[in-house]
Amino acid sequence: MAEKQEDRKVTPRSEDFAGWYNDVVLRAELADYSPVRGCIVFRPDGFAIWEALRDELDRRIKATGARNAYFPLFIPQSFLAREAEHVAGFAPEVAVVTHGGGKELEEPLVVRPTSETIINHMFAQWIKSHRDLPLMVNQWCNVVRWEMRTRIFLRTAEFLWQEGHTAHSTRAEAQAETLRILELYRDFCEQFLALPLVTGRKSAAERFPGADETYTIESLMPDGRALQCGTSHFLGQNFARVFGIRFLDEQNQLQYPWQTSWGVSTRLLGAIIMTHGDDQGLRLPPTVAATQVVVVPIWRKAAEAEAVRAAARRAHDELRAAGIRVHLDERDGVTPGFKFNEWEMRGVPLRVEIGPRDVASGEAVLARRDLAGQAGKSKAALSALAEHVGRMLGEIQHGLYEQAAQAMRAAIHEFDDYGAFCQRLGGEGGGGMAYVYWCGDADCETKIREDTRATCRAIPLGQKTAPGKCIVCGRPAREQAYFATAY
């Protein structure tokens, strides 16, 4: 008996974080391994999260003026080679198609690892005048990067994402666009996905190949490792120059436009799972939960069943009419306790229990997924169920964010002693985030990496703190930066 229940549980998160993560993903049926190494199958419950996330983000992106388009999966190999840093950055991980139609191709095609090159090739044909600018497109697609080690959602050979690409007539406008998207991502992750973040600039070593500046949103997972959740790049004129994108300005002068690109990927699913999940399984923010509320009817005797079923159906119908994504679990042959555990595993934010006692008193028992055990249980009058449930879903969304934000704050430490810094970050697994003064020198960054395996995750913008001393070399440092071991 004890053995059997053990089989049903996931690996405790505190015992083995990576094992817990895999168990949750598989048991909650979000994804499955595929026959192709490094590629995964998004199962309906996992894809539903992506769809909810995508739909909301798509609305927000369109509100900036960007429009969706679609560019080809295949890119001539020579395109990738045009931008020196870009090719150096991506060459090791591109998949190359050498044959088609039974013949060897004249020029191999790479499967896009990102679409800067092919999109800019097209931009060069579309942009002639300052009146064509700004040009802002976004595409939702798959990309392929042949990674050496893969992990479900966090690093897969093929992943889904959105990539936005814009071209502007002035440097200032492109820089502003880069930061505007960074802010869009930040707000989206915090408000919609309930993911707490730090944001900032990337160090030169962590910059996107081909970008002048990369900005990032970073979160910290419960195992103390950082996860890059999205990036926004200021590309300067680098791609414009190599792809020959030029326009005539108001003075009839030929100019290169200034560009940006930015993206978030299905890695965000990994962030949601790791940030919110617990030993019972998944915990989904109501915004992305395919099922926000599950109604579980409970009865003992056949005589009670009809009244309970009827009340449960009424509750279900009322919630659905109120626009809530609700499921009525009428399965016979499995016990209520089994259903409780199963829906908790799947991360459903709120459970409504209706039994004979509730029918008699005109109430239902509500069980919040964000608060474990009795702490999450309360009663609500069936007569005002939808209103009550709607409000509670909002509280759950907020509750998940607050729990995560509190855990993240508690795992960020400031150091002025390099020894203490290394001791914290260099231990087994993740040591949380360190917020330290750094002079900006690449040698100091390398030393940190060699001593601790931690890397610079973000340098916050608009720092107002007084200058200090670099954590490594002790020389004057104008800024502080976040360091952590990263996924």
Place this chain on the structure above:
RNA sequence: CGGGGCGUAGCGCAGCUUGGUAGCGCACACGCUUGGGGUGCGUGUGGUCGGCGGUUCAAAUCCGCCCGCCCCGACCA
């Protein structure tokens, strides 16, 4: 590519030492039972034992070669 581990039913494993033609738990199907935190019982379905070759009357088991997967390091949204 270096270090470590593992391939037996969908999943987790036993059997291998000492060869005799495959078993357990979970899952799955059906029935009864149960039902406010993973109910119990019964009956069933399901396996080229990773692949190839060798030894042998006989190989999951012994020998050789190959393949694949997982974990840890060097690259990464």
